[in-house]
Amino acid sequence: MSPTRMMILGLVSWLQPVHGYDVRRELLSWGADKWANVQPGSIYHALRKMSEEGLLREVATEQVGARPARTTYEITDKGRDAFEGMLRDLWWGLHQPPDPFLAAFSFLPALPREEAVAALRNRARLITAGVASVQASVDSFWIKSKPVNVAWMMELWVVRGEAEAAWCDRIADRIEGGASYLPAELSRGEGWQQWKARIDPEWTGPADT
Structure with missing residues (x-):
């Protein structure tokens, strides 16, 4: 539909x-x-x-x-x-649209930490800029010519954008602080070696994740 x-x-x-x-x-x-x-x-x-x-x-x-x-x-x-x-x-109904970013984020360990941090902070900046644009529309005279629910809809967009931008910065802080990417049940033993090799075929030794 x-x-x-x-x-x-x-x-x-x-x-x-x-x-x-x-x-x-x-x-x-x-x-x-x-x-x-x-x-x-x-x-x-x-x-x-x-x-x-x-x-x-x-x-x-x-x-x-x-x-x-x-x-x-x-x-x-x-x-x-x-x-x-x-x-x-x-x-x-509850319809969740596909988000290509989540597909990329599922392979977070494949990116260098510095690049992941920079990408997340950049995403936060882009979302924040979009939020500011929508908020300007909500505050403008233009919105007065639209049904009130259009303004309410834009408020939802603003709230979602602010929440995602804050999440991006929060996760960037965790990555920058050295948070482990490992599943909780794995240790730095053979299981960890195999897991790291699966996500990074070029890896040949200990890493910071």
Whole structure:
């Protein structure tokens, strides 16, 4: 199930009759391309696809001068049922999006400690910069033209970002302080030697992990 489809159906239901351009502009003004992985280039395709599926209805197509033709959409009863089903699934379900960073972090021992520390602190700085940008939007006049839940959503983004940035700095401190990477049940005996060799084939002797 695609959050993009759910959001498009919801916006058409709210704004109908509405041009695809206005749906795209509204989604991007919410920053949905960042926190919901809404791809701007996929919005028009999704509108056409859902129209073919009977979830939306094309009510008019108009063209002004040399501008591209604009199609106006409305939601159908089938589309409204689909929207409500997807909406409730996302509200009541717990959906964890894949995070490529966690895949990399699972191989933490494969990085030199100094590089791991630097990467984590850099990640914290990037997240903090993003948080500041979102907070500026929350504090701006722009937010007054949006539904109040958009501001609340951005507050959640800020809280999550602040928490992750703090975690990055905390783990960087632990690594810099020499915290062991070893599973608790292993000692610096044969088991440790084998474990270290598995994660670093070039390792040939004692290491600081």
